[in-house]
Amino acid sequence: DGGITQSPKYLFRKEGQNVTLSCEQNLNHDAMYWYRQDPGQGLRLIYYSQIVNDFQKGDIAEGYSVSREKKESFPLTVTSAQKNPTAFYLCASSIQGNFISYNEQFFGPGTRLTVL
Amino acid sequence: GNSVTQMEGPVTLSEEAFLTINCTYTATGYPSLFWYVQYPGEGLQLLLKATKADDKGSNKGFEATYRKETTSFHLEKGSVQVSDSAVYFCALSQFTGGGNKLTFGTGTQLKVEL
Numbered sequence: 337d338g339g340i341t342q343s344p345k346y347l348f349r350k351e352g353q354n355v356t357l358s359c360e361q362n363l364n365h366d367a368m369y370w371y372r373q374d375p376g377q378g379l380r381l382i383y384y385s386q387i388v389n390d391f392q393k394g395d396i397a398e399g400y401s402v403s404r405e406k407k408e409s410f411p412l413t414v415t416s417a418q419k420n421p422t423a424f425y426l427c428a429s430s431i432q433g434n435f436i437s438y439n440e441q442f443f444g445p446g447t448r449l450t451v452l
Numbered sequence: 453g454n455s456v457t458q459m460e461g462p463v464t465l466s467e468e469a470f471l472t473i474n475c476t477y478t479a480t481g482y483p484s485l486f487w488y489v490q491y492p493g494e495g496l497q498l499l500l501k502a503t504k505a506d507d508k509g510s511n512k513g514f515e516a517t518y519r520k521e522t523t524s525f526h527l528e529k530g531s532v533q534v535s536d537s538a539v540y541f542c543a544l545s546q547f548t549g550g551g552n553k554l555t556f557g558t559g560t561q562l563k564v565e566l
Contacts, residue, residue, distance in 0.1 A: 340495075367552075378541060378556040379496075394553075426495055430552065441554060443488075443495035 340444035342427050347449045357412045357447045359427035366432040368410035372396060373424040385410055386432060414449065422451045454479045458542045458557035465532055465564050473527040473560045475542035483544040485518050485525040490539045532564045
């Protein structure tokens with residue numbers, strides 16, 4: 337089955353530690369995205385990547401880092417510089433968009449990160 | 453910049469009731485509009501979409517019409533079921549030099565009771 341997997345489903349970290357969230361897709365999509373979801377605030381874009389070895393900051397990139405070494409993988413690192421990292425993190429992917437058409441974003445099941 | 457405003461929840465309905473969740477947007481040009489649904493503990497799934505003015509998106513009994521004159525994309529369903537209980541997100545997309553990016557509303561929780 338094609339889709340997006342995120343692991344782990346639940347993650348706990350101590351304050352001051354970096355942690356990496358995994359996102360893998362086998363949909364052969366060029367574009368991948370990371371969102372953060374907080375209660376009452378909808379989804380906010382952290383980083384996105386349109387192609388391998390390239391990525392751009394979203395609206396709330398501070399305290400996060402990403403890499404895109406392979407088409408199917410887009411890991412997100414939450415660093416100790418992120419002031420309030422406890423949230424639900426969602427990864428998504430899509431075929432590459434253009435100015436004529438929109439391409440649906442497919443979402444993974446999410447990772448819930450809790451800082452203790 | 454772009455923004456999406458949707459009605460606050462939770463919305464609580466009895467089974468078979470009529471559902472409306474309001475959504476309005478602010479954007480330049482001609483965005484595409486979407487409704488996504490999130491069931492408890494899961495990611496988001498695309499429910500329906502409309503890519504130009506007066507288009508009607510529909511899926512699983514849900515409908516929404518792209519109204520450019522009122523900048524709205526309200527979600528409706530004639531008869532809700534308990535299984536429709538979820539959080540619904542309105543979103544818009546516009547192509548920029550950085551690709552297609554989604555702007556989401558804050559979400560509306562729907563609870564359907566027997």
